[in-house]
Amino acid sequence: MKIQKSDIDKFRAKSDPLAGSFDFSNSSAKEFFMKDFEVEYPEDSDPRLKKWMKSLEAIDFNGTPLENRAIDLVPGAVARRYNVMPVQFIGNNALAIAVSEELKVSDVLDAMGSLNYILKHPIVVKYKASSEHLRKTIKQYYNVPDIGQPAIPVKYAIL
Numbered sequence: 001m002k003i004q005k006s007d008i009d010k011f012r013a014k015s016d017p018l019a020g021s022f023d024f025s026n027s028s029a030k031e032f033f034m035k036d037f038e039v040e041y042p043e044d045s046d047p048r049l050k051k052w053m054k055s056l057e058a059i060d061f062n063g064t065p066l067e068n069r070a071i072d073l074v075p076g077a078v079a080r081r082y083n084v085m086p087v088q089f090i091g092n093n094a095l096a097i098a099v100s101e102e103l104k105v106s107d108v109l110d111a112m113g114s115l116n117y118i119l120k121h122p123i124v125v126k127y128k129a130s131s132e133h134l135r136k137t138i139k140q141y142y143n144v145p146d147i148g149q150p151a152i153p154v155k156y157a158i159l
Contacts, residue, residue: 041106049105059087059098059127061137070095076142078118082111085137087127095119098127100134 043049070086073095079085085098097115099108108125115123129137 041104043105043109046105049109053101053105053108053128056099056101056128057126058101059129061085061098061129061133061140066141071141073119073121074115076138078115079138079142080135082115083131083134083138084111084115085129085134085141090124090126092122094122094124096124096126098129098134099125100131101128102131 064087066086067088070088074084074086074097083100083103087096087098090096099111103111112123112125115121
């Protein structure tokens with residue numbers, strides 16, 4: 001769908017960005033302004049990375065003991081923001097985490113990079129769980145309030 005200059009002008013006339021309100025009654029204007037949020041990264045369509053995501057081990061936190069030192073390494077706010085749960089240390093002291101199975105590959109890779117930078121510790125994504133299961137577990141272990149919505153996708157997070 002081609003966006004006309006008149007569509008953008010109508011959008012601007014009806015919108016008040018300072019008040020945080022935008023008029024998206026015109027679908028082409030919405031498409032124009034939301035296109036930056038719908039970025040498709042190459043890794044999201046890479047068959048090897050998709051296979052890797054599908055191969056992650058599903059985890060049930062109710063039946064899996066979590067290592068206290070792994071939980072202590074990741075602050076609750078960080079676990080909540082990225083919707084990840086530390087599980088255990090493996091190999092040469094790498095932290096194994098669980099991620100949401102609903103995330104795109106690019107979001108998981110961004111989370112790994114961010115956590116590695118924040119924690120200054122090697123991160124391995126080994127497990128997957130539903131977002132709901134992760135949120136409940138994060139609340140249980142960290143006493144972080146659950147506000148009833150998924151964590152901010154990593155590409156929108158501001159640190």
